[in-house]
Amino acid sequence: MSEPGEKTFPASGAAGPEGDSASLVDWIAVIAGALGAFMATLDTSITNTALPQIQGEVGASGTEGTWIGTGYLVAEVIMIPLTAWLTRLLGLRRLLIVATSAFVLFSMMCGVSHGLTQMIVGRAGQGFFGGALIPTAQIIVRTRLPLRQMPVGMSIFGIIVVLGPVLGPVIGGYLAEEVSWRWCFFLNLPVGVALVTLLSLGLPAQKAELDDLAKADWLGIAGMAVAFGCLTVVLEEGQRERWFESPEIIYLCLASLLGFAALFTAQMTRAKPVINLALLRNKAFASTTLIALVIGAGVYGTTFIVPQFLSGIAGYNPRQAGNIMALSALPLILFMPVLPRVVGRFDVRLMVALGLLCFAASCFVDVHLSPDSAGGDFTVSQVMRGIGQILAAMPLNQAAMAAIGRENAADGAGIYTMARNLGGSMGLALSGLFIDVRSSVHSDTIRESVTANSLIGQARLAADGLGQGIDAATARLRAIAQLSHAIEKQALVMTYNDCFWMLGILLVAITPVVLLLRQPAPPR
Incomplete structure (x- = not known):
């Protein structure tokens, strides 16, 4: 049937x-x-x-x-x-x-x-x-x-x-x-x-x-172009623009909704949409x-x-x-x-x-x-x-x-x-x-457990920072930077x-x- x-x-x-x-x-x-x-x-x-x-x-x-x-x-x-x-x-x-x-x-x-x-x-x-x-x-x-x-x-x-x-x-x-x-x-x-x-x-x-x-069907053509065009821009650029924190993304979303409304109106009213x-x-x-x-x-x-x-x-x-x-x-x-x-x-x-x-x-x-x-x-x-x-x-x-x-x-x-x-x-x-x-979530989680004062952090700093022919303060700062980079890399993975x-x-x-x-x- x-x-x-x-x-x-x-x-x-x-x-x-x-x-x-x-x-x-x-x-x-x-x-x-x-x-x-x-x-x-x-x-x-x-x-x-x-x-x-x-x-x-x-x-x-x-x-x-x-x-x-x-x-x-x-x-x-x-x-x-x-x-x-x-x-x-x-x-x-x-x-x-x-x-x-x-x-x-x-x-x-x-x-x-x-x-x-x-x-x-x-x-x-x-x-x-x-x-x-x-x-x-x-x-x-x-x-x-x-x-x-x-x-x-x-x-x-x-x-x-x-x-x-x-x-x-x-x-x-x-x-x-x-x-x-x-x-x-x-x-x-x-x-x-x-x-x-x-x-x-x-x-x-x-x-x-x-x-x-x-x-x-010019109403449908215009509605479709606006609807799908704006939707694609929102999907592609939304994350970079922080989504709805951006006025441009909000306007594009509204324009896309209006486009879909026009498209569906044409679907209902036109013999050949x-x-x-x-x-x-x-x-x-x-x-x-x-x-x-x-x-x-x-x-x-x-x-x-x-x-x-x-x-x-x-x-x-x-x-x-x-x-x-x-x-x-x-x-x-x-x-x-x-x-x-x-x-x-x-x-x-x-x-x-x-x-x-x-x-x-x-x-x-x-x-x-x-x-x-x-x-x-x-x-x-x-x-x-x-x-x-x-x-x-x-x-x-x-x-x-x-x-x-x-x-x-x-x-x-x-x-x-x-x-x-x-x-x-x-x-x-x-x-x-x-x-x-x-x-960001993973980076924050790792940093909570791996600090410069933690056992893991101290061991990493000792391994990376000393014995490089430079003074201890500079070596420690360099080691901290290397540790921070390693944390960000691990979070990204x-x-x-x-x-x-x-x-x-x-x-x-x-x-x-x-x-x-x-x-x-x-x-x-």
Whole structure:
């Protein structure tokens, strides 16, 4: 029996074009969509390890430099839900060619930047037009491949969206250390040229429906842009601005609420709202969206914490940190040839559950880090993370598209991708909150038991301060400074352990939701 609100969604078996196999042109379109999604997801994190060099070149402080990443994410989250409407308005091929060309142009702006403003504008432009490249890859798979080959297409897409954020710090760190951070952006030029060529060959030309501009859901468009844009800024910048101690954060929260009010008003009053949130009445699709949100938090949270630990505690440079991050990509590469067959044959709910639990276990492995831990201590957890992400993300993509009809592919892809990105912002915000709050708690706790007059403190001061060829007073002051530094370092390590524990618990808590997923129809 259908659930309320589900009766308008066709069965998954009705989806996909007719025919036994996709043509060469169809596969060119799928590869083009995957390449575009990879380019966009790669750039979400490619500046992470290169950020110190970029900040130095453009003259940005630590706080200002965060906008190099925030500007990208804010613009991206605004564009993603607009993609379905723009696809109907411009046609898929025209939209993707325009988006790719603009993405490359803004990448070049970033690459030649010598000031912070130019860099932020370039990153925002990248994020906005890159946001169209991710959900459209799902649209191409959903509309160009027959049901029998859908697992292959969805596996390709799933690998891409997981691989991009993982390889971003690796490639960015290598370029920053060995070539120049500017090649983090110049790299998009040859990729963009190849992508436009493939799009021209693989997608048919479609007539633009510019008349739809006059009857567009402008209230919903404005509300959505304000709601999700302001929410992303709050999540990204809230911790640095001390949350509600900052008037700016309060104003942004109010603006986001007003935006959501406008968006929901448009949902109730417009015949064709800009984003079809009614799809979330479908329990199966809503479940995949919720799980995608948590996976996004886990992926972005761990890709933030691990480099922070390696650089701040272990003293790794960007390239060394990138090499450790690359370990989680190994399972993706090794499983790539067999994944399409596995995804199509096993119960999607079992695979997603195993993936979530493996991802959670990788976080729990890292809750015992110490100040002496180094990159080798992350080997097992990074490989487990890669396995967990691939087991969860691959079938989840397929389940999301199977839960809705082919005619809803564009809207569904936009909602699903937006949830994953918002989850990433939430993961970063939660990690930042934990680092700020828990590091102070741990530092205070350690200082209460390790004072200059305590037995432990006296032993440490005696070991560090004397016998250095300087007077006793100076030696003692130096030893106290070293002890204070050791306390702060230990408190930070304990905080990172808390962050991994929090992300692991979050992934375990969402696992029962897999019971609501819908098993895709078997290939025919």
